[in-house]
Structures are given as C-alpha cells and as structure tokens.
Amino acid sequence: MTAEGWRDELARRQEELVRALVGGGALPGGFNPRDVGATRDALLRKRAGEVARVWPRLATSVGPGRWAAEFGAWAAGRPPQGSLRDGWDYARAHPPTGAAVLELAERELLWSYDSSSAPRPRRGLGLRRVDGVFLVRFRGRIHRWSR
C-alpha cells in the first residue's frame, strides 16, 4: 500500500471507532467490547459534566444526582455538538420544569437556534414573558422584570 493508502485506511478506521464511541455505530472487529464500552460510558459522563456547566439549572432540574444518567441515556448514540447545543437539544426533547424553564427561555431569547446548525445571536430588542417574569433582550444581554 502507498503512504496515501495507509493514511486513508487509518482515517477510515479512526472514523469507524469514533462512530462506535459517540455515534451509535457498530464496534469495529477486534476491539475488546468491555474496554471500548467503558470508554463510551466515560465519554458520556464527561460530556454530561460539561453540559451541566453550561446548563446548570437544566442539570439540577432532573433531580439530585440524576443528571449524568438522564443525559447519558438521551445522548448515547447522538454525536456531541458542543455543550450549548447538546443541552439545548436535550431541553427541547425534555421540556424542563422549575428554574430550568427560565434558563431555556433566556437562551431562546438570546440566540436563534434551528437544532441543526450553530446558534446565532439574535439582534435588536426582544421580549418574552415566562412564569410571570418579563425577559428583555437589549444589546445582546438579558434583563429581567418580575411583578
């Protein structure tokens, strides 16, 4: 095989393995299923922790000590899109309760997100009312009023 041939073969195998770890793909032949499975679970735990830092109220809203398992069950097989989008997609799939309602509403007011490409900042003035709280977007920041 040529040098390019080896590199293409390595690229194909690396992609196959990443797909098995984060994309729900089949385990490539020859790998130890238990060891790769432990890696897949560790990646999910790390990802859950990172999403919890960006979406702290969403993570606590599922109950004490529950986030890693709840998020992990949903995220398994879904390739990571970065913590902002991962938490957003999770929140849209599991409409939140409590303080997480406001967390999601603030994000929705600040950014335009179509669930398939990177969120884009919304421009101008924006207004939303959530749980009796008025949220106002002004110059890229959220201001809150409650009665």
Next chain:
Amino acid sequence: MTPLAGRGVGIGWRPEIAGFVAQLPGLRFVEVVAESVPHRGHGEPHPALAELAGAGVAVVPHGVKLSLGGAEPVDPHRVEHLAHCARVLRAPLVSEHIAYVRAGGLEAGHLLPVPRSRAAVAAIAANVARTTAELDVPLALEPIAALFDWPDDELTEAQFLTEVLDRTDALLLLDIANVYANARNRGTDPLALLAELPLDRVAYVHVAGGSERGGHYHDTHTDPVPVEVLELLRELCDRTRPPALLLERDGDYPPAAALRADLDAISHASGYPVIT
C-alpha cells in the same frame, strides 16, 4: 537546556482555583488549557494568568483538541491559536497529546488512542511538522491514558513513543498517572515501560488522581493522587530528574488543604522544594 529546567513543582491553572494558585508562595510554573485562552482579536488571557506570567512564572499552553494523532491534517486555525497562546503568555514551550479527538466530522469529546502502527507514526509526524512550523517555541508530546488498545498494534508502547519522538524532534511530556493507569488496566509492568522510554527527552511530568470504576482505573483528574501513583513517581525520579512536575486537577475542586497535600506529596516524591 530544556525549557523548564529546575522549575520544580507546578499546578494546572484553572479559573476555579485561580485564587489558590495565585497565593502559592513558591510557584514558578503553571499550565493552562490552550482552548480556554481567548482567540486572537477576541480578548486577553485571564488577568490572573497575565499576572503570573508577569511575575516570572512559566505559563505553558496545553492543547487538548488539536488531534495530532488524526490521519486528517491538523486544523491550521487550531495550530495558529496554539502559537498565539505561546506568544501572548510568553511561554517557553507548548504541549499537546499523542491522540486523536475527531474523525470524519465527528467529535469524540476526549483524547482517543491511535494504533501503535507505522502509519500512525507517519500521520503524527506529519501533523507535528505542520504544528511546529508555526510555533516559535518547542513542543512537548504527551502519551495518553486509554482503556482500550487497537487490535493490531505493530509496536510496543515504548517502541511507538520512541519512534514518534525520533521522527519529530519533540520533547516528552510524561504523565506518570497515565503510565500507572495503562499498566494497571493492561496488567503490564510500569517500570518496564520507564526503563525503555527516552527519559532524557522529558520536558516535564504530569501527576493526577484517578479512581477505580467498573474494573478499570480511570485517570479522572477529580480524585486525590493515589499513593500508587506517588510511588511510581518516586521510581521515575530515582531514574531521572524531571525538569519540572505538574499537578492536574480538572473538577470537583477540593478545599485548599487537599490541593496543598497533593502538591507537597509531589515535592516529597521528586525532591523539589515545597511550593505551598
């Protein structure tokens, strides 16, 4: 002379422990995750980091997302950012991993092992060359901890790492906790690996905590440094005097006393002055 000669014991700087780090009286060396430093034109490094650099503390940008071990060429923007970090922090060197983190447009979210093959060595050498071409300072490469191996490795770990270093002129960032984790999970002898590695290429040493979970030892960076890792560090320091050693902690930050205990334990194991 090696860039961190005699810098002794340092700690991975993270915003969550910036106050603790700023008050370490003997500190001469920190590391910062390169991807956490603002890109050129998007802000300045954290003021606490700038203050450390200004006070003569060596700040080493440590990349985690370059994917040097990927068959795909490294992203030039990521390389440029690493070079930018080194310039703004006046770093004496930068470091990255012998690992890949993405392939075919999919992000793994963490460092993955590459096969110990000649094709992988060639891919790494090509990516390191693309990177060092943009850097004004040396690059140190860190072998990772992994829970699995590829099925058809052609080289032993020592042969593979030696070959990578020979082909790249890079320095070695030896993570002693990774050496411990890999040996424990594979059932191999960590001292045998230390005996075969080119220890004269060590730029600095990483030390971190981990814990057992489901039959594997995980290099978590969120646990205290276990006594077994400190014991292995002592064995390493019997064989070579590392220019510098660094404690990595990445979450579940404990009270200051616990961080001080880990730092002091590294000082005692290595013979470098206590910095706390």
